Amino acid sequence: MEQIEFNYPAKRKLHKRAHVGVVGSGDLEVLLEPAEDEVAHVFIRTSVDGFRDTWKAVLDRFFANYDGAVRIQINDAGATPGNVQLRLEQAVEVSER
Amino acid sequence: MSNKGYNANFINRQSFIELDARERATALFDAGTSRELLGPFDRVESPWLPMQGVTPQADDGCVVMKGKITGQAAVVVALEGAFQGGSMGEVSGEKMTAALDLACADNEKGIPTSAVILLETGGVRLQEANLGLAAIAELMASILVLRKHAPVICLTAGTVGCFGGMSLAAGLASYIVMTREARLGMNGPEVIEQENGVEEFDSSDRALIWAIHGGDQRYATGLADALVDDDTPQVADAIRRFVSKGVPPVHRSSQVALYRNRIEALDSSRQWDPKEFRALWATNGSNEEKR
Numbered sequence: 001m002e003q004i005e006f007n008y009p010a011k012r013k014l015h016k017r018a019h020v021g022v023v024g025s026g027d028l029e030v031l032l033e034p035a036e037d038e039v040a041h042v043f044i045r046t047s048v049d050g051f052r053d054t055w056k057a058v059l060d061r062f063f064a065n066y067d068g069a070v071r072i073q074i075n076d077a078g079a080t081p082g083n084v085q086l087r088l089e090q091a092v093e094v095s096e097r
Numbered sequence: 098m099s100n101k102g103y104n105a106n107f108i109n110r111q112s113f114i115e116l117d118a119r120e121r122a123t124a125l126f127d128a129g130t131s132r133e134l135l136g137p138f139d140r141v142e143s144p145w146l147p148m149q150g151v152t153p154q155a156d157d158g159c160v161v162m163k164g165k166i167t168g169q170a171a172v173v174v175a176l177e178g179a180f181q182g183g184s185m186g187e188v189s190g191e192k193m194t195a196a197l198d199l200a201c202a203d204n205e206k207g208i209p210t211s212a213v214i215l216l217e218t219g220g221v222r223l224q225e226a227n228l229g230l231a232a233i234a235e236l237m238a239s240i241l242v243l244r245k246h247a248p249v250i251c252l253t254a255g256t257v258g259c260f261g262g263m264s265l266a267a268g269l270a271s272y273i274v275m276t277r278e279a280r281l282g283m284n285g286p287e288v289i290e291q292e293n294g295v296e297e298f299d300s301s302d303r304a305l306i307w308a309i310h311g312g313d314q315r316y317a318t319g320l321a322d323a324l325v326d327d328d329t330p331q332v333a334d335a336i337r338r339f340v341s342k343g344v345p346p347v348h349r350s351s352q353v354a355l356y357r358n359r360i361e362a363l364d365s366s367r368q369w370d371p372k373e374f375r376a377l378w379a380t381n382g383s384n385e386e387k388r
Contacts, residue, residue: 001150019137022117023154024179031137031155047152075152 002049006059010040010069018094021087028076028084030091035069046076058084066092111329113254114278118177121215121254122162124329125173125336131164135192143186145225154180159189161196166340170210172200178217178257185263186222190232197239197249204246211247211340214270217254219285220261233262240269244348248272250339254332255279258310269350272339273321274332275312281321282310308371318378320349 014034021029035041042059058081072091079087116124123131135141137155146153158180162173174193176183185193193214203210221229240249251270253259258280259267267273267281275281284292286300299305308314316324323335359378363369 001147001152017138019155022177022179023152023158023181027179029137029154033138045147045152047150073155075154077152 002046002052004044004046004052004055006042006044006056008040008042008059008063009067010035010038011067012069014068014070014095016095016097018091020090020094023075023077026078026080026083028074028079028087030087031073031075032091032095033071035071038069040066040068040070040072042072042074044074044076046074046078048076048078054081055084057081061085062088068092068095070095110326112327113329113332114256114276114327116329117179118158118160118175118215118217122160122173122175125213125333126162126164126166126171127168131162131173134161134163134196136160141188141192143188143222143225145187145228146181149224151181151224157186157188157192158183159192161192166211166213167337169340170203170208171213171340172196172210173213173215175215176218181222181224183216183218183257184222185218185220185229185232185236186225187228187232189222190229190236194232194235194239197236197243201239201243201246204243209247211250212243213250213252213336213340214266215252215254216259216263216267217257218259218261218263219257220263230262233266237266237269240266244269244271244344246344248339248342248344250274250336252332252336253279253281253312254327255312258282260285269348271345271348272323272342273315274323274325274335274339275315275321276325276327276332277307277312278327279312280306280310281312281315286310305371314371314375317375 017033019031021027023029040063044055062085113121140155141157142153142155143157158177160175165171174196197212200210200212221233243249248271250272251267252274254276255278260282264281264283286298286306289298290300312321312324315321325331325335
């Protein structure tokens with residue numbers, strides 16, 4: 001298991017948290033919570049080691065369009081990048097519902 | 098079947114199996130009455146999995162909810178079959194046991210509180226070994242105390258089913274509700290084949306597996322109390338029915354003489370056909386109408 005952390009600049013305050021997904025084979029769990037400071041913090045635990053660059057690419061793309069000040073925790077059981085992107089978008093949708 | 102060439106009920110049903118553990122638990126309560134206890138944001142997770150390089154889940158695959166069913170207090174504990182096969186670890190076991198113990202305390206204070214456990218599980222989580230075994234033992238003790246006060250209803254809907262030590266916990270329940278897709282048994286097919294060979298149990302023969310472990314067979318032989326379709330309103334209705342029914346006069350697991358005699362009467366020197374077995378135990382099953 002590998003732990004990876006990233007920080008992104010953020011502007012917008014959030015009011016609601018969201019939990020989506022499951023730590024099942026090929027899937028992941030996302031916990032998204034409002035953060036106090038103007039930064040988005042991502043903490044990843046993944047069962048597949050050695051894919052830091054891939055995670056960075058997926059999150060760079062996600063945060064290119066998202067400016068919420070959030071703490072995101074990801075518990076991953078080998079999800080594909082496409083699946084990660086969809087779960088992140090789902091978490092945002094639930095938090096803004 | 099309608100003349101349109103498809104079964105409209107099948108097409109329009111709201112599948113229960115397709116729901117995750119949290120959605121399943123929520124679906125059983127009276128609308129708007131449920132709240133989750135120790136949810137994912139409380140982050141009470143397994144400390145043992147990360148040490149072994151396994152990613153933990155924030156709720157340890159165990160969802161605990163409190164609310165009302167038919168207007169009466171109830172607790173629902175649901176295992177998430179997609180996380181580590183719904184296995185019981187130290188944390189998930191403790192969550193389930195603590196929920197039942199609190200329900201028991203409420204009953205003793207004069208607040209009738211039923212419990213529903215949703216079991217999609219292979220039993221003990223092997224990474225947590227003895228702690229998982231201990232958790233199941235504690236859970237079974239808690240079921241035995243609670244079921245004196247209020248019904249403990251076990252629901253196994255599939256597709257994981259309920260195996261290993263948790264099948265023993267299920268055996269202590271006041272009522273067992275199953276779907277046709279669910280399976281219930283002590284040793285799973287792979288385990289039996291591994292230990293006794295393919296002549297004993299061909300674990301690739303799915304028809305055979307469901308003929309033995311499947312909900313239809315379990316219900317027909319009196320080892321489950323209700324057989325429901327994979328349909329959320331139907332599942333919730335069965336749970337409401339058993340909550341209203343209350344504690345059964347005699348629990349299945351207390352009928353030691355009945356089951357001892359039944360098992361002794363079986364000739365184990367030959368291989369039994371599931372249909373033949375069903376005919377035998379279904380006949381005896383009329384005894385269980387008294388339950």
